[in-house]
Amino acid sequence: MILKSARPCQRLSMPVSETRTRPALGAGPDDPPQARIAAAHARLAGAGYGVSVPRAFRQVAPKIAAQLGQEAALALADAASRIAIRTRPRIAAQFLDLSVPMARRLGAPEPFRRWIALLQGLLKPAPDAIEPLLERMETLHQRLGLAPLEAWVQTGLRLAGTDLALRRAYFTLELPEAVRLLERHAGEDTFHSLEGELRATHRALWGQSPPIREALPQAKGRAALRASFGAGVIQLPASYSGYRGRERLIYKAALAHIGAHMAHGGARFQVGQLKPLQIAVVSLIEDARVETLALRQMPGLARLWLPFHDVAPEGMATTPSLFGRLARALIDPDFPIRHGWVRKGVEMFRAGDGQIGNPALSRHIGNILGNDLGQTRVQFNARDYVVQPVYRDDNLGLWDLPPDPHEAQQHHHIDIETHDLRRSEETDSPQDRKTERADQSTDLPPEKIVAAPAASGVGRIVGHLPEYDHLAGIERADWVTVKEYDPAPGDPLFWRKLEDRHGPLLARIRSLVRAAAMGRQKRLKRQAEGERLDLDAAIEAAIDLRARRTPDHRVYEGVSTPDRSIAVHLLIDTSHSTGDPVSPTGPSIIVLLREATGVLAHAMTQLGDPLAITAFASDGRDDLRLVRVKRFSDDLGPLTGMALSGLRPGYSTRIGAAIRDAGATLAPVPAHRRLVLILTDGEPSDIDIRDPDYLVADARRAVQGLNSAGIDVFCIALGQGAGQRHAEIFSKRGFVQIDRLEALPEKLPALYLRMTR
Amino acid sequence: MSDSSPLDAYRLDTEPKWHATGDEISLFSAAYAARLPVMLKGPTGCGKTRFVEHMAWHLQRPLVTVSCHEDMTASDLVGRYLLGPEGTHWQDGPLTLAVRHGAICYLDEIVEARQDTTVIIHALTDDRRILPLEKKGELVRAHPDFQLVISYNPGYQSVLKDLKESTKQRFCALDFDYPAAQFEAQIVASEAAIPQTGAETLVRIAHKSRNLRGQGLTEGASTRMLIHAGRLMAGGLSVTEACKLAMITPMTDDPEIRAALSAAVDACV
Ligand SMILES: Nc1ncnc2c1ncn2[C@@H]1O[C@H](COP(=O)(O)OP(=O)(O)OP(=O)(O)O)[C@@H](O)[C@H]1O
Numbered sequence A: 001m002i003l004k005s006a007r008p009c010q011r012l013s014m015p016v017s018e019t020r021t022r023p024a025l026g027a028g029p030d031d032p033p034q035a036r037i038a039a040a041h042a043r044l045a046g047a048g049y050g051v052s053v054p055r056a057f058r059q060v061a062p063k064i065a066a067q068l069g070q071e072a073a074l075a076l077a078d079a080a081s082r083i084a085i086r087t088r089p090r091i092a093a094q095f096l097d098l099s100v101p102m103a104r105r106l107g108a109p110e111p112f113r114r115w116i117a118l119l120q121g122l123l124k125p126a127p128d129a130i131e132p133l134l135e136r137m138e139t140l141h142q143r144l145g146l147a148p149l150e151a152w153v154q155t156g157l158r159l160a161g162t163d164l165a166l167r168r169a170y171f172t173l174e175l176p177e178a179v180r181l182l183e184r185h186a187g188e189d190t191f192h193s194l195e196g197e198l199r200a201t202h203r204a205l206w207g208q209s210p211p212i213r214e215a216l217p218q219a220k221g222r223a224a225l226r227a228s229f230g231a232g233v234i235q236l237p238a239s240y241s242g243y244r245g246r247e248r249l250i251y252k253a254a255l256a257h258i259g260a261h262m263a264h265g266g267a268r269f270q271v272g273q274l275k276p277l278q279i280a281v282v283s284l285i286e287d288a289r290v291e292t293l294a295l296r297q298m299p300g301l302a303r304l305w306l307p308f309h310d311v312a313p314e315g316m317a318t319t320p321s322l323f324g325r326l327a328r329a330l331i332d333p334d335f336p337i338r339h340g341w342v343r344k345g346v347e348m349f350r351a352g353d354g355q356i357g358n359p360a361l362s363r364h365i366g367n368i369l370g371n372d373l374g375q376t377r378v379q380f381n382a383r384d385y386v387v388q389p390v391y392r393d394d395n396l397g398l399w400d401l402p403p404d405p406h407e408a409q410q411h412h413h414i415d416i417e418t419h420d421l422r423r424s425e426e427t428d429s430p431q432d433r434k435t436e437r438a439d440q441s442t443d444l445p446p447e448k449i450v451a452a453p454a455a456s457g458v459g460r461i462v463g464h465l466p467e468y469d470h471l472a473g474i475e476r477a478d479w480v481t482v483k484e485y486d487p488a489p490g491d492p493l494f495w496r497k498l499e500d501r502h503g504p505l506l507a508r509i510r511s512l513v514r515a516a517a518m519g520r521q522k523r524l525k526r527q528a529e530g531e532r533l534d535l536d537a538a539i540e541a542a543i544d545l546r547a548r549r550t551p552d553h554r555v556y557e558g559v560s561t562p563d564r565s566i567a568v569h570l571l572i573d574t575s576h577s578t579g580d581p582v583s584p585t586g587p588s589i590i591v592l593l594r595e596a597t598g599v600l601a602h603a604m605t606q607l608g609d610p611l612a613i614t615a616f617a618s619d620g621r622d623d624l625r626l627v628r629v630k631r632f633s634d635d636l637g638p639l640t641g642m643a644l645s646g647l648r649p650g651y652s653t654r655i656g657a658a659i660r661d662a663g664a665t666l667a668p669v670p671a672h673r674r675l676v677l678i679l680t681d682g683e684p685s686d687i688d689i690r691d692p693d694y695l696v697a698d699a700r701r702a703v704q705g706l707n708s709a710g711i712d713v714f715c716i717a718l719g720q721g722a723g724q725r726h727a728e729i730f731s732k733r734g735f736v737q738i739d740r741l742e743a744l745p746e747k748l749p750a751l752y753l754r755m756t757r
Numbered sequence B: 001m002s003d004s005s006p007l008d009a010y011r012l013d014t015e016p017k018w019h020a021t022g023d024e025i026s027l028f029s030a031a032y033a034a035r036l037p038v039m040l041k042g043p044t045g046c047g048k049t050r051f052v053e054h055m056a057w058h059l060q061r062p063l064v065t066v067s068c069h070e071d072m073t074a075s076d077l078v079g080r081y082l083l084g085p086e087g088t089h090w091q092d093g094p095l096t097l098a099v100r101h102g103a104i105c106y107l108d109e110i111v112e113a114r115q116d117t118t119v120i121i122h123a124l125t126d127d128r129r130i131l132p133l134e135k136k137g138e139l140v141r142a143h144p145d146f147q148l149v150i151s152y153n154p155g156y157q158s159v160l161k162d163l164k165e166s167t168k169q170r171f172c173a174l175d176f177d178y179p180a181a182q183f184e185a186q187i188v189a190s191e192a193a194i195p196q197t198g199a200e201t202l203v204r205i206a207h208k209s210r211n212l213r214g215q216g217l218t219e220g221a222s223t224r225m226l227i228h229a230g231r232l233m234a235g236g237l238s239v240t241e242a243c244k245l246a247m248i249t250p251m252t253d254d255p256e257i258r259a260a261l262s263a264a265v266d267a268c269v
């Protein structure tokens, strides 16, 4: 993510200021206005663009001149000429025609000038974008306003790069991402802008942190309209457009509704012989049932949900209206009931209150009501049915539906699968699943992340490690082969670029570090010099004097330099999954890992804490793949930077073995505290292990082993859902989970400082 | 023996109210009967201090409380020589006072103290029950009524601040946590003098905030915070206002976590 929004295009405004200063052909600034416009017209007419351009100019120029002044009208001529040359005269004429309504919208000379500059700025890099942009200009401007429009255009250029087809899809709004970005630039609250808050809120309300995702566009690129859940994953629409100003409330209401389902729902309903109408009604009753239960504990949720129930008590008895009324009547005690079918539903629901904890109640009532409605002539169109009100989910999570290759089910499935791949021990061998993804964050240099090729150098066998088999209850000696691999050559300018990208952050960390160091200063007793008298020493000196002994002259109190004594071995998981992007347009995990490690290493060097950095992955027990990015004895220099930036994702995650190795390197380091700090995005897994508990148990054993040797192990789990089994391995206190990976470079050093203060 | 004056100031004459939430009173009494040192584990503001006060009153012992901090030295605990008009004289520190005259000594947040400070309690907490005053060259034998109690918050995510194994193993330990919902509501209702229903709402909100422990918050809202919020409500603030003032704003500056906490408050009222 993080496609920077406000990036006004100063660079692009150059051509216009040039036109302003250059005297128009045959007519100077002192000539009467009419003459200058006529001269510009003559120039256009003589330039061989055909008739449409000068004709359009003749029509619009006086209007623009009247509204925004002569300079604006003249700028138009120059821009039209350039557009005609770079694209086609037809498009230039289109531009001129559009200038009148746009002048009205923009209202003043300066915004108008910027608008022209925006288009002129596209002539060189993306002339093909001008036409689609002009076609949608009024709508886009209506939605965004000028500055966000500029930003959205810039974002499009960056996102598409040199890919013409992609660019076209962006500016024609066929690319769902373009629509999403439009929403973001429009300042509407979207899933992305609310993500962190929603996640924290869900956790607070329900005590659980299921993965919460942005719903991918459905088949044919249609944006998802409703929230959805299933298989423990929550999906929320990228945006709720058309509800301007209320988006945040809808997201909150939708998530609270799903929370109610997850807290109070049961097993999925079997479809059996139910007709679509009955399925819809059963779902509706189930919605009311779980909401009723949730409201008993959290009555305030009514204020969140009820405002979206805005159906009137009477009116045409269509299905949507009746559904809306029933849905409202079931949770709004003040809603007047004017229809027999609604009344029957409410009465059955109230009568069933003793059974309210049981989902079967919904099925029972829904069955009957659906049947009743089916007997009437009321139409129900299952195809176009969209659950109302807007905050409710699409009901897919309630039903045990047969696999349907169409519609929402499909993306749902895919999405969950990508999520589960990491945890599944049955994945195909990782290097087969090559990923290539362009990194599109504006904060980071563009870089292709390619999975480490199978034969990336040859590892040197450097030793063997034991491994614990929890079923047999034995530790097998020399079970895992440790191989060291040379770092892949990375960027020799890594540090300088890091400073460029994270200058303010690094500066902030330096001052944090100073503060941390200050906080740890200690009083030093019995100093030969110092700021204050050491009372104890002074008194002893006085006693000695009276007893006629020679007093100790060290009677002052000083302040020590901080005596931190902590050595850290940082383990970076570079398994295959770290090649995944953190969000659809975001950088991949490994890019953030490198950055964050860089920032942390920087902080630790400031603190003077000895540090080693090792990247690990594994390819079965014969190949624990270690890249020594930095040994304790290495300086944090260009070589470390190259090694760090050269890290590539690939292979699996044998955490226990990596921990043992790190422990062994820490053991001889003289420090009060020794810490193995692990950054990982998933659970242990490896290609030769099928039992999901095996590597977890081994890792736990490795942690215990280090603990008893006086070495602490702490894990930083990256990404939501990453920490499923970390408590088992590292103990509850032994890990934290960082959800928003984009913030990693910032969070990691802060976390470290807090942890070791 | 009739206790001499030094500890009179440390006697509690009114009962610090304690709502028992389990068998903590009898367990503590048993430890005291055996004169075993006790460690109270639990998050901040869950009632550890109040419990020790209550037990001291219950057992009719004076209570000497020391809040430990990073700069605390052994002398701060044990005592030091002072210069007086007639030359120097020794002044017992709070720990020595308790050891000599038979009080319960409560070292609050012992992990905050420097490691070299914590080792002076070692000889006191095994069967020797002695406190060596090195400077004075005296070995103080603990008064038969003396007992050492320490508190310890395991929630800190600092690998540097942990008790040494050899220290830990000398203590009996009682686990404290925020009391179960209905108890906590009773406590809040009676401490803040508000109706039970209001207290129940506060407790429900607290539970939501505790869900964020380790996920944006270091700790959830403590019982102490709830009592504060309750007092504000007794003074006329609405639940929402009171929670904002006494809980949300003090707990975090992160806008997302604040939003989540506000949503939790909204959901519960
Ligand atoms: N079971 C209880 N009975 C009575 N009051 C209680 C109980 N539990 C908690 N409290 C109240 O909670 C508040 C906080 O308690 P206290 O100050 O003892 O916490 P603490 O655990 O010592 O906190 P810290 O670790 O920050 O020192 C007090 O006002 C106390 O009255």
Ligand SMILES: [Mg+2]
Pocket (backbone or CB within 6 Å): A257, A261, A287, A392, A393, A394, A395
């Ligand atoms: Mg639902």
